[in-house]
Amino acid sequence: MKSKYTTIIDIARQLNISKSTVSRALTGHPNVKEPTRKAVLELAASMEYQRNSLALGFSKHTTNTIGIMVPEFMSTYFPSVIVGVQDVMQAAGYNVVICQQNESYESEVSNMKLLLSYRVDGIIVSHTKETRNFDHFTLAQRRGVPLVFFNRVPDDMNVPNVVVNDYEAAFQAVEHLIAIGRKRIAHLAGPESLVNTRLRRQGYLDALKKHNIPYNPDLVLSYDLTTEKVKIYMKHFLDLATPPDALFAINDPTAIAAMEVVKAKGLRIPEDIAIVGFSNDFSAQLVYPGLTTVAQPTADIGRTAAEMLLQELKAKVKNDYSIKKAPTVQLPTKLIIRESTMVKEKMKKR
Amino acid sequence: MKSKYTTIIDIARQLNISKSTVSRALTGHPNVKEPTRKAVLELAASMEYQRNSLALGFSKHTTNTIGIMVPEFMSTYFPSVIVGVQDVMQAAGYNVVICQQNESYESEVSNMKLLLSYRVDGIIVSHTKETRNFDHFTLAQRRGVPLVFFNRVPDDMNVPNVVVNDYEAAFQAVEHLIAIGRKRIAHLAGPESLVNTRLRRQGYLDALKKHNIPYNPDLVLSYDLTTEKVKIYMKHFLDLATPPDALFAINDPTAIAAMEVVKAKGLRIPEDIAIVGFSNDFSAQLVYPGLTTVAQPTADIGRTAAEMLLQELKAKVKNDYSIKKAPTVQLPTKLIIRESTMVKEKMKKR
DNA sequence: TTTTTCTGTGGGAACGGTCCCATTTTTTTG
DNA sequence: CAAAAAAATGGGACCGTTCCCACAGAAAAA
Incomplete structure (x- = not known):
């Protein structure tokens, strides 16, 4: 079965020259006479020659x-x-x-x-x-x-x-939550296997420490990044005797899924619980309310x-x-503040 | 420069057999004695042999x-x-x-x-x-x-x-807008080069015709699917002497960008203008209000x-x-009705 | 036993390029 | 104008694999 692709040998035969010369003409090697090069290029174009990358890479x-x-x-x-x-x-x-x-x-x-x-x-x-x-x-x-x-x-x-500096970015995000007066800040962390998870959690922990907020292990859960688990864990958080007043989520999909749970329960964002995500996915600006998040370049x-x-x-x-x-x-990150963490006064201004 | 990849020849040499036999053993050809096959497979594994797909495809x-x-x-x-x-x-x-x-x-x-x-x-x-x-x-x-x-x-x-049946889906979407009482339905269409554009517009036109709503060319604009243009065209629609009370957008990103414009102008969705998108992108359920759209499988x-x-x-x-x-x-589509086209009574029920 | 049919193996062409090494042709130089 | 240098071309090895063909030895059939 003959292939339907043109090869340099086909071209060489038609022009009665060697395939070496054809190869040189096609690759732009200097040692080819102008008329020869022209003839080769023209014939190649008219035969729709297309180099075989397999052969090339192979060789x-x-x-x-x-x-x-x-x-x-x-x-x-x-x-x-x-x-x-x-x-x-x-x-x-x-x-x-x-x-x-x-x-x-x-x-x-x-x-x-x-x-x-x-x-x-x-x-x-x-x-x-x-x-x-x-x-x-x-x-x-x-x-x-x-x-x-x-x-x-x-x-x-x-x-x-x-x-990005996950540690620093997380630290800032949590400090922002503290700055708007939140004290019981929950953290939905990712799987242990990811460095990001560990760095962001450390940033969270250190921000709490800096502002003398005691670390409450009940408010930190690692999970596998599946939406179902967010639902379970978020419900768990909200059903605590004293539920959190803020959530720092490992990423935006997590934050958004969490928002659904909060809204379904009839709670208000950010009044009852402020939420921060990570990465500034396209959807972060679409959800209602807009999600505060750490933008990555x-x-x-x-x-x-x-x-x-x-x-x-x-x-x-x-x-x-x-x-x-x-x-x-x-690379630098940037905290993007949206409605999900906007304190009352600022919200009214809009 | 010798490649760092193991080849079947390396294996053949080590076992003192021909490369043909090695090839057969590796590809699972029946005509290889069991001990030979085993030896080849073991050596291949220990040398981390990895077939060269370039050579294979080439051959x-x-x-x-x-x-x-x-x-x-x-x-x-x-x-x-x-x-x-x-x-x-x-x-x-x-x-x-x-x-x-x-x-x-x-x-x-x-x-x-x-x-x-x-x-x-x-x-x-x-x-x-x-x-x-x-x-x-x-x-x-x-x-x-x-x-x-x-x-x-x-x-x-x-x-x-x-x-999908773009025509039919568009027809249904527009009928839905008519069913909730809209009469001045605008359509942001895509570029003429896409069949979808033409089919969806035809669906739009025929739905209007069926319900005896006169076609108003001022309410239909084709555009190039860039967000900036949505802004311009949408503003144009809203500034008309009698602006539309509904919009059928060629796709969800268009619809979502349009929603931004509407909201920025202080108009309400769906009260002032109902909006329908197409494709049921992930973001359609995230925007506020939720976007009615045609789900594609x-x-x-x-x-x-x-x-x-x-x-x-x-x-x-x-x-x-x-x-x-x-x-x-x-393949079948399904109209997903969300808040962006929900008439008052239904909205109150929630 | 002899012939035929399998089975297992080796040898080598083929795939489409590149590139090195002749070899021929052209140009430059003394 | 011959010799040397440079430019243009051809020849063929090579890359890693498959696969066809040949062939030896073993097993099956005669």
């Missing part, structure tokens, strides 16, 4: 393609990081293959193997909430495929990464990760394997 | 990979279609490569070439709002790469596609498209090129 051991692995893409966070990555990578002449894990560790492992089997030149990763074993990542490193992590970063791997995160990966790729070509501390870039 | 002319091209993925619509596609394709042993066009025609063309250069076996597509030229799609067909379209379908290509759309593509791939293998009308599958 050159480099594919000009990078992978990006994200745990999910139903919130706007990861898609917009991806857009940032594509931005930089495409400008640098790389293709970007997107993999989505549905928060499943298994998918993560198989997607990683997939990317490696396609010999991508590098990978940008944010791991799933289930990931506790990082062997598939070290495998990539052993294969000489540079990795750059963002957002969800393994804490025992020396690997370049771009993050998503597109910048993607762009920065891409630039770091380009650095790594360049270093690799130069065989620069100096073993030094992998770089960590921290 | 076999089939990559077991399909592409999916979506115009954007900041709304929840396309991501959730993608999840449906991955679901089916992965179960069938295919890999899925995701491409995102940022609504740019140029990206669409270059992504198409990219996918073809990687020799994907098939492609699932929803084209961008800018796409008016479909040569890059027919190119794929000429190359023998089957296409399946969904949602945004070119109307002059005989190609399998999965859609997104995951099913993805699954169905994937199944159709699998059909095509099977047909291709069997060389079944019977030229018949390409199948169109229409």
Whole structure:
């Protein structure tokens, strides 16, 4: 079965020249006479020649393609990081293959193997909430495929990464709740496996400590980021003898799901309970009331990760394997205050 | 520079057998003696052998990979279609490569070439709002790469596609507005290039006609799906001598952006103006008031498209090129009524 | 036993490019 | 104008895998 794709050999035969010359003409090698080059390019265009990237990557051991692995893409966070990555990578002449894990560790492992089997030149990763074993990542490193992590970063791997200061951002968010007079601040934390969870919780704890608010373990729950659990835990919080007057949620979907529970119970936001989320998803400004949250520079995160990966790729070509501390870039966050934490006076002004 | 990847030749050398046998053992060919197979598999595992998909695809002319091209993925619509596609394709042993066009025609063309250069076996597509030229799609067909379209379908290509009944859904949505007593129903339509735009507008027109509401051209505007334009057009509508008392928007982001304008002007939804969107994006239930919209079975759309593509791939293998009308599958929609169109009495009941 | 049919294995072409190393042709130089 | 240098081209190895063909040895059928 003859393939329907034109090859350089087809072109060479038609012009009665060698495939080497055709190859040179097509890749822009200087040593080709102008008329020859012109003839090749014209024939290639008319035959709709399309280079075979498989053959190319196979032969050159480099594919000009990078992978990006994200745990999910139903919130706007990861898609917009991806857009940032594509931005930089495409400008640098790389293709970007997107993999989505549905928060499943298994998918993560198989997607990683997939990317490696396609010999991508590098990978940008944010791991799933289930990931506790990082062997598939070290495998990539052993294969000489540079990795750059963002957002969800393994804490025992020396690997370049771009993050925000989760600790500081959480600290500020909680201080904001304290500033509007809240004393019983609950925290819905994420799974222990994520660094973010631990850093944000520490920020929460330290903010309380700074303002002499005793830490109440009953008001902190770690959960698995599923909407059903938010409902259960939130009901639990609200049914306490002395329920919380504020909630700091690990992320916006959590905060929004929590808001539903609060509203269903007939309580008012922020009067009865003020709520703060994290990441400034697109929906944060849509919910009613508007959700106060920590904005992350998503597109910048993607762009920065891409630039770091380009650095790594360049270093690799130069065989620069100096073993030094992998770089960590921290990008700034910004607390966006909306109605979900607006004290009375301010609300009236609107 | 020796590659760091293990090859079947490395394995063959170590075991002192031929690479053919190694290949057979690894692919599960029956004609391999049990001890040989075991030895190969064990050594492969210990050397962390990973098949080179480039070499494989290159040699076999089939990559077991399909592409999916979506115009954007900041709304929840396309991501959730993608999840449906991955679901089916992965179960069938295919890999899925995701491409995102940022609504740019140029990206669409270059992504198409990219996918073809990687020799994907098939492609699932929803084209961008800018796409008016479909040569890059027919190119794929000429190359023998089957296409399946969904949602945004070119109307002059005989190609399998999965859609919803946009006409009918729009008709129902507008009838609903009429049922709650609205007479001056505006319509923010999408770009002319999309079939959806035309079908939904026709549904709108016919619903008006059926209920003897004269068509007022001043109340219908086509636009390019950018938020800024929604603002301009919506302001224009509201500033009319007799402004509309209802809006049927081409999609949810449009409806939501329109709501902002209405609220900013101090008008009430639905009392002053009732609003209906399309697609039931995740945000439709979050906005205040909740947005009435036409729900599309997104995951099913993805699954169905994937199944159709699998059909095509099977047909291709069997060389079944019977030229018949390409199948169109229409999936059901459902009008979801929320507060943005709830008449007074019903609202009080809550 | 002899012939035929399996079974298991090895050898090598093929896939479509790149790239190094001739070799030929053209240009420059002494 | 011959020799040297540069430019343009051709030849063929190579990349990792599959798969067809050949063939040896074993098992089954005659």
